[in-house]
């Protein structure tokens with residue numbers, strides 16, 4: 001397994017567990033969904049996976065080694081997080097070129113050439129490089145945000161609500177891009193969302209989270225997820241499958 005989360009718990013205040021005994025895994029090249037309502041603990045889990053915070057109990061491993069035992073620098077070459085809000089994640093005073101150079105600051109080789117090579121993979125062009133985030137559309141901003149995370153060629157991308165603030169058409173564009181990247185590079189993803197339609201479209205396996213607990217894991221059979229837990233049935237039952245755009 002590429003990523004394993006075992007028995008992970010977290011509280012911010014004594015006695016108030018935000019995450020309770022979380023077990024979850026992502027295999028190589030897999031796109032796994034994590035879905036749950038607001039406040040269920042999804043972003044907290046993504047911060048723990050990225051070592052931005054420490055779990056109270058449990059172990060998070062990457063390729064079989066606990067992430068705490070790995071050098072941060074090499075861990076972030078393997079695993080990257082994409083934040084929800086591209087506008088807040090991008091430094092407004094930097095040009096797109098400066099934003100994209102930053103993650104490559106420790107890389108050897110021709111960084112500018114690497115950026116130029118990768119621009120096309122997120123459907124951006126050289127013309128975007130001299131602009132600042134305020135001079136981009138919402139979709140373009142999220143593509144810059146995404147490109148910044150994939151420039152180091154990570155094996156796992158943790159995507160936390162990355163299309164939530166975009167309209168359906170642009171959501172579709174970004175998601176199709178992610179699927180293409182996954183097929184071409186084998187990059188695995190933990191795709192966090194509260195949008196059932198999006199998750200159903202992109203993921204083959206999902207975890208349902210409620211109040212800090214994984215209540216169910218489901219695998220897609222013939223294009224649909226099957227559930228046994230009442231909560232998941234209720235969650236998915238409330239949606240009628242229109243598909244994306």
Ligand SMILES: Nc1ncnc2c1ncn2[C@@H]1O[C@H](COP(=O)(O)OP(=O)(O)OP(=O)(O)O)[C@@H](O)[C@H]1O
Pocket residue numbers: 012013018036037038039040041042043044045194
């Ligand atoms: N730094 C913190 N200090 C105290 N409580 C926190 C902190 N971060 C998160 N929480 C609480 O932990 C719970 C889970 O929050 P989290 O952001 O992980 O939820 P989420 O599932 O990502 O929600 P959303 O879908 O709205 O993004 C919430 O009750 C939140 O108030």
Ligand SMILES: [Mg+2]
Pocket residue numbers: 042043044160161
């Ligand atoms: Mg969140």
